[in-house]
Amino acid sequence: MATFVFVWSVRVCGAETGGGTIVGSVRLNGRAPNIPMVYAEQDSDVCGDGNRPMQSLLLGTNQTVEDVVVYLAGPMPNDNHASNDNAPAILDERNCEFVPRIQIARSGGILILKNSDPVLHIVRIASMSGTNGPTTILSVAAPYAGFEKRWRLTDWHEPTLLHATSDNGHNWMAGYIAVMPHAWAALTDENGRFTIRGVPAGTYKLCAWHEALGTQARDVKVAPDRVATVDFEYSTERTHVNANPYPVRDVAAPNRASR
Numbered sequence: 001m002a003t004f005v006f007v008w009s010v011r012v013c014g015a016e017t018g019g020g021t022i023v024g025s026v027r028l029n030g031r032a033p034n035i036p037m038v039y040a041e042q043d044s045d046v047c048g049d050g051n052r053p054m055q056s057l058l059l060g061t062n063q064t065v066e067d068v069v070v071y072l073a074g075p076m077p078n079d080n081h082a083s084n085d086n087a088p089a090i091l092d093e094r095n096c097e098f099v100p101r102i103q104i105a106r107s108g109g110i111l112i113l114k115n116s117d118p119v120l121h122i123v124r125i126a127s128m129s130g131t132n133g134p135t136t137i138l139s140v141a142a143p144y145a146g147f148e149k150r151w152r153l154t155d156w157h158e159p160t161l162l163h164a165t166s167d168n169g170h171n172w173m174a175g176y177i178a179v180m181p182h183a184w185a186a187l188t189d190e191n192g193r194f195t196i197r198g199v200p201a202g203t204y205k206l207c208a209w210h211e212a213l214g215t216q217a218r219d220v221k222v223a224p225d226r227v228a229t230v231d232f233e234y235s236t237e238r239t240h241v242n243a244n245p246y247p248v249r250d251v252a253a254p255n256r257a258s259r
């Protein structure tokens with residue numbers, strides 16, 4: 001399997017005091033793919049006894065894309081920006097789904113693993129970033145509702161993607177944690193929009209990652225107290241769309257055709 005990596009190369013030019021803001025949107029161009037359905041073959045009293053679509057691709061009006069991780073790649077100036085705003089990341093098992101499915105956490109922060117279901121979940125968390133493929137970093141049984149485990153994330157110095165799965169028959173369960181060494185990252189909302197504030201002035205590589213659509217990158221120049229707009233567009237004609245969360249779509253570099 002190909003290596004899954006976040007983009008990490010960057011050039012930082014003319015960094016100045018005074019932060020700027022990056023705003024933008026992400027949309028899908030072309031016919032939306034069919035989304036696979038989930039059917040719980042066990043624990044139906046908790047997981048549900050009907051079919052439901054996977055949450056691997058959420059589209060809004062005009063096919064805007066929700067839950068895209070947008071982040072600045074590379075070593076950042078003033079790397080301790082917003083270091084006091086490290087709220088714990090929470091990964092909950094609720095109705096046999098990971099909630100939230102996609103989230104952003106800070107390197108060295110706390111991850112709280114919770115189980116809100118009255119059923120056993122065996123959770124495996126693997127790092128998808130690296131040269132040797134997925135590496136399991138945590139495997140834990142969450143046997144009852146109310147179970148909670150706190151775990152300190154590694155102080156990674158590069159953007160690192162963690163993939164959570166279930167090992168006990170709930171194989172549709174998938175969650176992703178984008179662990180960032182800095183605060184300049186955001187998730188797109190239900191309208192496909194994002195805002196990244198307080199960015200030191202300079203020229204950067206801005207990346208967008210989505211579990212089914214892959215990775216894109218754009219250059220962006222940020223000026224003090226100004227707003228820079230960067231929009232991303234995925235194309236179903238130029239991008240292989242994998243709406244099934246397992247196996248994880250492998251992305252080794254930005255989609256060249258979409259740059």
